[in-house]
Every structure is written in structure tokens, then in C-alpha cells.
Amino acid sequence: MKSIENIPVKNPFKVPENYFEEVNRRIISATAEEDEKPVRHSIYRRMRPYMLAAAAFTGFVIISYFTARVFITGGKESEANLAETVSVAYLNDIDIYSIEESALDLELSDGLSGIKKSEIVDYLMLEDIKTEDIIEIL
């Protein structure tokens, strides 16, 4: 079968007559209305400094709590529970940078040796593979 790249590209979708002239007018009109609206800072913007302070304080409390648990309760069982709690919290907050860091230690087969590990992670995410599965693979 011919590759689709060798087949002329066609556009099967249609639009109503004079659509683009009409939609351009609507968009310009809508953006002009946006200009006339008074600037109001959102509640989020006004509360942001307080929220940042609260987040910093909460982070401090959480780190202190886990540190205290390790030193006060002691024992292998406590350490195992702590490790599990932290790893679950970690997985829930996983992001692309954490995945790429994990990929740094990944040993690649000869066929993949020329490819950057960050590119492999990017590709896996485009293939719609879930974050948790990528972590498991790594």
C-alpha cells in the first residue's frame, strides 16, 4: 500500500459561506468588549501572598512531622511506613522533571544509545502511557 505521505493531502471539512469574514468580525468585536471591561484583580491574585505563606508554613509542619516520626518512634517498621507514605505522596505529585531525573540512571540497549533519555520520556508521554507506568518501566 502507498504510504499516506505519498497521497495528496485533501481537506474534507467545509465551512458555511463567508464564514471567515463573519467570524473575524465577531472576534474583533469580542476582543473590543474585553478592552472595555474594568480591570479587576481576581480573588486568587489578591490572596496569593497569603496562600504562599500558608503553603510554606504547611510544608514546614509536614517535614517536621515526618522528621519527628523517624527520630521519636524509631524502628524498622516506622521507617517502612514512612517510606511508603512518602513514596505514595511522591507518586501523586510526580511531574515530568522527576521522571526525567529517574531516567538518568536508566541503562539503554545499544539500539537506543544515540537517543537522549529525556526524548524517550517525552515520546512515552505522547504515546499516552500513564505517568505511573513510565515510572514503573524506569
Next chain:
Amino acid sequence: MIVEKYSSKLYWHIRRLVILHEDADDALQNTFINAWRSIGEFRNESALYTWLYTIATNEALNLINKRKRNSAVSIDDLGSYFENSHEGSTFFDGDEAEVKLQNAILQLPEKQRVVFNLKYYDDMTYEDMSKVLGTSEGALKASYHHAVKKIEKILTGS
């Protein structure tokens, strides 16, 4: 004028993702309104065109996800889209081969569909696509290559 220069390109990009004209119309307007609101945050690190494409892509994907949450039926081919809309197939004029191709494209994961459409229909460079999608060029090349293989496999199998 930015609207006149980019509305057509952005419309077709959105339309190929959301399929229906009515949805593409909504998403296009939202794209320009959101761009207008965020113009203060636009930095000249990327071209205006790639920035607009990013907003348009996000609008289209948001609309698709919203449709999936609200729809009781699976929307994975053109027939489903047309059956569940007011416009039906009024604004679609493809032959049988085109219908098969569009259905095959709809089988791709959403992000891979975006990559395929940007390369196949818009002939966007991987460098620009990388700025639009925030993904490495290597991953995009691999993704497009596999998308083509998947589509060809679907078409030869049907």
C-alpha cells in the same frame, strides 16, 4: 491584523481535532479571547504564531475532554460525531477514502493526533511543533513516524 492573518489556519487546526464546525467555531473564538487576555504574558521567546497554536491546541483538547465527560456514547469515529450533533455531516464533504483516513486518525491518542495533524496537514517544522507542544523534537519525530505507521496499518486492515 492578527485575527485576519491567523484565524483561518487556527480554525482548520482546531477543526481537524474537534471535527464539528460548531465546536471549532467556539474554540476559535475562545482562542483569540484568551490570547487577547494573556497578551501581557506573551514573551518574544517564541513566535506569535506558535504561541497562538499552543492556545488553540489547548482549547481544542479541553473541548474534546469536556465532550468525553458529557457524552454517554463513545465518540471514536466520524459517524459518532455526526450522530451526536445538530449539524450532522453537513459540513463534511469527503469521499470514502477520506472517511477511512479521518476515522484512522481518530484512533490515535489525542496528543499523537495533534502531532500528526500539525505535520501532515500544516507541514509544521518539528522546531515550531516543539515550541507549540513543549516536547522535544526527537520525541515528536518518533511520534509522527509511529502515527503514520499506525494509520497505514489501520487503513490496510480495513
